[in-house]
Amino acid sequence: MPTLSFFLGCIMPNRYPGIEIATKQTLAKLDVELVELPGASCCPAPGVFRSFDKATWLAMAARNVVLSEELGYDLLTVCNGCFGSLVDANNLLKEDEKLRAEVNKVLKEIGHEFKGTIAVRHIIEFLHRDVGVDKIKEAVVKPVDLKVAVHYGCHLIKPSKERHLGSVENPRFFDELVEAVGAESIDYEDKLACCGAGGGARTAVLETALQMAEAKVQHAVAAGADCFVDACPFCHLELDVGQTEIAKKFGREYNLPVLHYSQLLGLSMGFTPEEMGIDMNYIKNDEFLKKIGGEQ
Amino acid sequence: MDTIKTADLDHDFIKEIGEEPGAERIVLCFNCTGCTAGCPMANLEAQYNIRKILRMASLGMKDEVLNNPYIWYCTTCYKCQERCPQGVQNVDAMLKIRTIAVKNGIMLPKHRAVAQLVIQHGHAVPINDDAKEKRKKLGLEELPYTVHRFPESLEEVRKLIGITKFDELTKE
Numbered sequence: 097m098p099t100l101s102f103f104l105g106c107i108m109p110n111r112y113p114g115i116e117i118a119t120k121q122t123l124a125k126l127d128v129e130l131v132e133l134p135g136a137s138c139c140p141a142p143g144v145f146r147s148f149d150k151a152t153w154l155a156m157a158a159r160n161v162v163l164s165e166e167l168g169y170d171l172l173t174v175c176n177g178c179f180g181s182l183v184d185a186n187n188l189l190k191e192d193e194k195l196r197a198e199v200n201k202v203l204k205e206i207g208h209e210f211k212g213t214i215a216v217r218h219i220i221e222f223l224h225r226d227v228g229v230d231k232i233k234e235a236v237v238k239p240v241d242l243k244v245a246v247h248y249g250c251h252l253i254k255p256s257k258e259r260h261l262g263s264v265e266n267p268r269f270f271d272e273l274v275e276a277v278g279a280e281s282i283d284y285e286d287k288l289a290c291c292g293a294g295g296g297a298r299t300a301v302l303e304t305a306l307q308m309a310e311a312k313v314q315h316a317v318a319a320g321a322d323c324f325v326d327a328c329p330f331c332h333l334e335l336d337v338g339q340t341e342i343a344k345k346f347g348r349e350y351n352l353p354v355l356h357y358s359q360l361l362g363l364s365m366g367f368t369p370e371e372m373g374i375d376m377n378y379i380k381n382d383e384f385l386k387k388i389g390g391e392q
Numbered sequence: 393m394d395t396i397k398t399a400d401l402d403h404d405f406i407k408e409i410g411e412e413p414g415a416e417r418i419v420l421c422f423n424c425t426g427c428t429a430g431c432p433m434a435n436l437e438a439q440y441n442i443r444k445i446l447r448m449a450s451l452g453m454k455d456e457v458l459n460n461p462y463i464w465y466c467t468t469c470y471k472c473q474e475r476c477p478q479g480v481q482n483v484d485a486m487l488k489i490r491t492i493a494v495k496n497g498i499m500l501p502k503h504r505a506v507a508q509l510v511i512q513h514g515h516a517v518p519i520n521d522d523a524k525e526k527r528k529k530l531g532l533e534e535l536p537y538t539v540h541r542f543p544e545s546l547e548e549v550r551k552l553i554g555i556t557k558f559d560e561l562t563k564e
Contacts, residue, residue, distance in 0.1 A: 106517035109536035113527045116536070132537040135545025137514040143468045144506055144516065147490040148499070150412075152558040159552060202555050206548045254470035255483075264474050290432050295468035297433070299502045304465065307436050376526050 098226060100172040100217060101164040102130040103182070106138050107329035108174060114373015115329055118358035119174050119219065121372075125235055125365055126227050131169060136160050139173075139181040141330075142251065143295035146181070154195070155202045157185035161216065162208045170215045172222060174358060176328035177294070179218040180251035186216045187258055218252055220327045220357060221261055224269040232276040236364045239278025240388070244360070245316035246270050246281050247326040247335070250290050264288075273357065274325055277364035284319035286311065291326075293334035303345060309338040313350045323353040323384065325360050332356055337378045353377065353384045363388055401452035409449060412488035414481040418446045421480050427472035433465050440465040442472055442482055449489060458493040464500060494561060507562035514539035514549045 108115045123130055138145075139160060145153040161182055164171040173179050189196045190212040200209055223232065248270055256264045265288065271281040292298065292308025313335065316324060326332050336354040343349045354377060362372040369375055369390040382390075410416030421443070428434045428443045440462040449457045457463065463486065472482045493499065510516050515538065524534045539546040553559055 104536050104538055106515040109527070109538065109540075110515060110517050110519040110523050113523060113530055113532050113536075117530045117532055134537050135539055135542040135548070136537075137539045137545070137549045138510050138516045140510060141506075141516050144503060145510070146487050148494045148503070148507060149556065149558055149561055150487075150491055152553060152556040152561075155552055155556055156549065159549070202552060205555055206551050250467075250469040250471075254474055256474060264470075290467050290469035290471075292432075292467060295466045296503055296506075297465060297467045299506055300464040300500055301437075304433070304437055305467070308432055308467070371530075373526065373530055 097127050097129050099129040099131060099169050101133040101167050101169045103133055103136055103139075103160065103164070103171050103173045103178060105173065105175045105178040105329065107333055112329050112332060112356070112373065112376070114376050115174060115332070115356040115358055118356065118362045118367070118372045121367060122358050122361045122365060126231060128227065130172065131167060133163055133167070133171070136163055139178040141177055142180040142184070143177070143297070144299065147296055151198070153181065154185050154188065155199050157181045158189055158199045158203060158210045159206070159208060161186050161214065162203060162210050165211055165213050166208070170217055172217050172219060174219045174327070174356065175330060176218070176249040176251040177330045179216065182216040184258060186212075186214075218327070220252060220270050220273065223273055229272050229276045232273065232361070236277050237366045238364055240360060240364045242279045242322040242388070243282050243320055244274050244279045244323060244325045245284050245319065245321035246274055246287070247291065247312070247324050247331055248288060249326060249328045249331045250294060252327050270327065270357070274360065277361060279360065282319050282321055284321065285315040291331040291334040292338075293330050298334060302341070305334065306338055306342050306345065309334050310342050310346070310348070313339060313342070313352050317350055317352055321352065322387070323355055325355050325357055327357055329356065340378050351379055351381045353379060353381050396451065396453070402454040403452050405452045405454040405457075406450055408492055409485055409488050412484055415485040415488045417478070417480045418482070418485050419450045420478040421446060421450065422478060423447070424477060426475050426477065427482055430471050430475055432469060432471070433467060437462070437465060442466065442486065445489075446480070446482060446485055449485070457489060458496055458498055463489055463493065464503075499562065501564070504562050504564050507558070508564065511550065511553055511559050511562070514546045
């Protein structure tokens with residue numbers, strides 16, 4: 097049974113805990129053991145903290161990786177942003193001895209040392225590569241009859257030289273996971289486009305970031321999507337909270353539901369939308385909840 | 393546009409950018425504009441032009457680049473970096489330029505506020521009452537197993553931030 101430490105990050109535990117419970121429940125059913133990673137912090141967010149000070153970004157990310165090294169397990173994240181910071185930091189420190197020495201000087205003062213003994217994994221690539229589509233198909237008890245607009249997000253697949261996940265312009269692995277639970281992954285315009293949140297843009301220029309999110313929502317709606325399925329709580333927030341902000345600022349309502357893949361997987365395993373926290377989204381869409389077997 | 397005077401250019405700027413491995417490759421840009429043509433941000437805000445910003449940087453127009461408000465528009469989607477025929481690491485260079493801006497005291501107040509959240513809570517997005525309620529309803533513990541639950545871990549993170557002087561760098 098593979099065992100990994102579960103790195104929570106910020107947005108999942110502190111805004112979308114449904115994704116946290118969905119990840120725990122679904123991986124348990126796939127015979128993957130998750131252990132807690134006590135005392136982890138913000139990854140820290142690559143677009144902002146790496147934009148401010150690389151040494152701090154690297155040292156904080158290294159500390160999070162080291163906490164998992166000390167437990168002796170590879171680290172699992174369900175967030176593209178956390179994945180971006182932690183994979184990049186882990187690779188940099190494994191490859192660059194000088195950088196590692198500098199970071200270890202900082203870590204020594206708080207009682208840690210980076211040794212480079214573990215891998216950082218993202219739930220989507222982990223499920224596809226290590227668990228496999230066939231095993232996921234076997235775990236499905238209630239195929240999900242939905243037209244899904246898959247949103248890969250950026251940092252799951254890019255920069256590609258650090259990720260080794262194949263084509264960045266036309267990837268398929270996430271779509272295969274969505275199709276494994278019985279859903280249809282629909283094609284939509286600019287499918288690989290960014291949600292608009294990253295790089296500190298959501299903080300710096302909210303309205304422009306929302307325009308980027310709105311284009312995605314419009315394209316998914318035009319293609320007949322029932323919902324988005326994403327791989328990142330920050331994209332999730334931009335697309336979900338973002339729609340409430342778009343309604344307020346631009347006066348346009350879409351009410352397109354947003355699910356993290358772990359939540360979609362949970363539905364296919366027979367969990368209710370409420371058990372997966374899907375009803376806790378900021379966008380309220382009762383028709384959709386009813387369609388996926390919600391309580392009302 | 394005013395004439396660019398070579399006497400005003402800072403030829404050390406490209407060296408400083410080159411401290412980021414790969415970022416020095418911006419001098420290899422031959423202006424094909426593929427980066428900007430595919431840029432989702434340029435599609436919405438034409439003033440944001442990563443080709444132009446990096447071109448100005450490689451010429452040594454340090455003050456103009458660091459004070460250009462559009463350097464904060466990049467969402468780091470890496471589309472341009474993947475597509476560049478010259479292997480220019482556009483995003484890595486942009487991130488390095490931002491850190492040089494911050495080092496020179498140029499930082500958005502909203503970004504300073506995010507930095508303060510991490511310094512104070514160890515999380516850029518800390519817990520709130522709504523999330524605590526949602527966690528309980530889902531059968532999760534009210535506080536996640538992070539620095540939120542372990543004060544000694546938060547102290548560790550704050551000590552780290554003190555060592556790298558991130559608190560001084562980003563103070564409001």
